[in-house]
Amino acid sequence: MFNKILTRARTMSPWVLHFDCGSCNGCDIEVLACLTPVYDVERFGMINVGNPMHADVFLVTGTVNHRNKKVLRNLYDQIPDPKVVVAIGACGLTGGIFREAYNVVGGVDKIIPVDVYVPGCPAKPEAIIDGVVLGLEKLKK
Amino acid sequence: MTTSQGIIMILAGLASGPLLGGLIAGLDRILTARFQSRIGPPLLQPFYDVIKLFGKEKMVVNVWQAFCANAYMTAASISVVLFFLRSDLLLILFIQAVGAVFLVVGAFSSTSPYSQAGAHRELLQILCYEPLLIFVVVGIYLLTGSFKIESVYAWNQPVLLKLPFMFVVLSFVLTIKLRKSPFDLSTSHHAHQELVKGLLTDYSGSFLALTEIAHWYETVLVLGLCSLFWTTNPVGAILLVGLTYFLEIWIDNVSARLNWRWMLGYGWAMGVSLSLVNLVWLYAR
Numbered sequence A: 001m002f003n004k005i006l007t008r009a010r011t012m013s014p015w016v017l018h019f020d021c022g023s024c025n026g027c028d029i030e031v032l033a034c035l036t037p038v039y040d041v042e043r044f045g046m047i048n049v050g051n052p053m054h055a056d057v058f059l060v061t062g063t064v065n066h067r068n069k070k071v072l073r074n075l076y077d078q079i080p081d082p083k084v085v086v087a088i089g090a091c092g093l094t095g096g097i098f099r100e101a102y103n104v105v106g107g108v109d110k111i112i113p114v115d116v117y118v119p120g121c122p123a124k125p126e127a128i129i130d131g132v133v134l135g136l137e138k139l140k141k
Numbered sequence B: 001m002t003t004s005q006g007i008i009m010i011l012a013g014l015a016s017g018p019l020l021g022g023l024i025a026g027l028d029r030i031l032t033a034r035f036q037s038r039i040g041p042p043l044l045q046p047f048y049d050v051i052k053l054f055g056k057e058k059m060v061v062n063v064w065q066a067f068c069a070n071a072y073m074t075a076a077s078i079s080v081v082l083f084f085l086r087s088d089l090l091l092i093l094f095i096q097a098v099g100a101v102f103l104v105v106g107a108f109s110s111t112s113p114y115s116q117a118g119a120h121r122e123l124l125q126i127l128c129y130e131p132l133l134i135f136v137v138v139g140i141y142l143l144t145g146s147f148k149i150e151s152v153y154a155w156n157q158p159v160l161l162k163l164p165f166m167f168v169v170l171s172f173v174l175t176i177k178l179r180k181s182p183f184d185l186s187t188s189h190h191a192h193q194e195l196v197k198g199l200l201t202d203y204s205g206s207f208l209a210l211t212e213i214a215h216w217y218e219t220v221l222v223l224g225l226c227s228l229f230w231t232t233n234p235v236g237a238i239l240l241v242g243l244t245y246f247l248e249i250w251i252d253n254v255s256a257r258l259n260w261r262w263m264l265g266y267g268w269a270m271g272v273s274l275s276l277v278n279l280v281w282l283y284a285r
Helices: A002-012 A026-033 A069-078 A089-094 A125-140 B003-035 B045-054 B063-084 B089-108 B113-144 B149-154 B164-177 B205-227 B234-254 B260-284
Strands: A015-020 A047-049 A057-061 A084-088 A104-106 A116-118
Touching: A002 A125, A002 B045, A015 A026, A015 A069, A026 A057, A026 A084, A026 A089, A026 A125, A057 A069, A057 A089, A057 A125, A084 A089, A084 A125, A089 A116, A116 A125, B003 B045, B003 B063, B003 B205, B003 B234, B045 B205, B063 B089, B063 B205, B089 B113, B089 B205, B113 B149, B113 B164, B113 B260, B164 B205, B164 B234, B164 B260, B205 B234
Parallel strands: A015 A047, A015 A057, A057 A084, A084 A116
Antiparallel strands: none
């Protein structure tokens, strides 16, 4: 009974932390577009928080490089369990067109475990919302 | 008040924060969304948030923070229970102030600069609104001859007619206390501000949930104080509180955040002068 209520609360209130891990800002604009009146993700209880300690869902855009992989790891560690990681855009998934560059490590999953991959260059806001909703399935388990 | 009535009132006071306060917060979020031409979250959203936070992994910066979150929650709930018992207004204000200070101490106990700056600003907010609250209570005392809420209810006409300026001062305090723009300096309901989450940055999981519930209690308390201005008729009280709260949300949505100098300057200049005008008028009457 209590678990059922907790699961429902978790899926109804995913607070999102957005980290631009060296993205071109294309995907970031699409992430922020989700918050505008057009998409209004607050309908699903989603809030864009600036603090990893308050977050449930970690949205990462862009390639990981040797400079920011520590920041990415640190942010991931600061998010209390249970948490979901969503990698967004071609760069976040594999490194995209930058994957051959000397300073690029690759996709987000090279550093932290990723639950949902949202492809696109940039990913559409609908796809991002879809990705978060898919990620919430993990919280149900 | 008999013992059984007293017990019922204590239970009602304890329940009012988590239930009534949560519903008010939900209504607030829906209204704010509508003002911004969005649909907004469901009415029960604040409850989902708090239940979820209780289910998160516990991460505490230090023991003091956990203690302070609990102390803030306890003080806020006691002040509301005392309000429901129609106790002494001064006592209620002092207990509420103790809780508010514990929240600040908890934020100071962390080394995060956001938390520290937020705590400094919260202290300034307390500095701004506490004297004004005392003025409001003194006004009620001069009118009814007692600090007891009981005597306000015994008064034969709405207090608002004799203390109109005091009500303006109280709604000023309400804006600060509800963390609404233009006075959401230390932390705000909006997820992003220049201090991340300010005062609440390092509270997380169940401790953040505790501060949220304590905030609901405080909302109920301040709205309860507003309702004291129309005690002769329950419909009048509900209308007055509803209208005031609607105006608060409206002001929140049309104004930008201001700095603390403006808050202190304007708050004290306007609050103290309006209070004095009202007090002198009461005295000369």
